[in-house]
Amino acid sequence: QAGGSAVDAVEAAVISLENNPVFDAGYGSVLTDSGEVEMDALIMDGGQMRSGAVGAVSTLKNPVKLSRYIMEKTDHTLLVGRGAEKLAEKTGLDQVDPSTLVTPEARQEFETFKYRQAVTTLFSGRLKKDDRQP
Numbered sequence: 001q002a003g004g005s006a007v008d009a010v011e012a013a014v015i016s017l018e019n020n021p022v023f024d025a026g027y028g029s030v031l032t033d034s035g036e037v038e039m040d041a042l043i044m045d046g047g048q049m050r051s052g053a054v055g056a057v058s059t060l061k062n063p064v065k066l067s068r069y070i071m072e073k074t075d076h077t078l079l080v081g082r083g084a085e086k087l088a089e090k091t092g093l094d095q096v097d098p099s100t101l102v103t104p105e106a107r108q109e110f111e112t113f114k115y116r117q118a119v120t121t122l123f124s125g126r127l128k129k130d131d132r133q134p
Contacts, residue, residue, distance in 0.1 A: 010043060011068055018061070019062070026039065026062060027103065030110075031106055035110055040056070041064040042067055044071075051071055053067050054066050054080065057081065057084050059085050060084075060095060060096075
């Protein structure tokens with residue numbers, strides 16, 4: 001918006017990315033090896049030489065909002081996991097069930113990766129043994 005700060009613009013842009021399933025942030029996140037959503041976000045204000053970040057969060061609709069809160073309202077730079085999510089609860093930031101952040105495409109990508117990883121693991125040892133035989 002006109003008259004806003006650079007940090008306002010960056011936060012708005014990242015929120016737009018987090019809400020768009022085309023990008024692997026927020027809604028549409030790439031899933032972990034265990035099929036879960038874990039997100040990270042960082043925001044910086046170069047003029048003030050400060051930053052805020054979250055890591056390994058799974059219940060925040062827009063992790064960048066908590067990153068900004070951490071930067072502006074706490075003495076911390078980084079909060080992770082359940083501690084970050086507890087702070088989000090206290091501040092009233094939008095929290096969601098992690099399953100609502102998973103798109104069908106992300107689930108399919110995970111299932112494909114899991115299958116390929118299993119096949120590679122299963123046959124990698126066997127192929128090495130076969131390569132040693134005449």
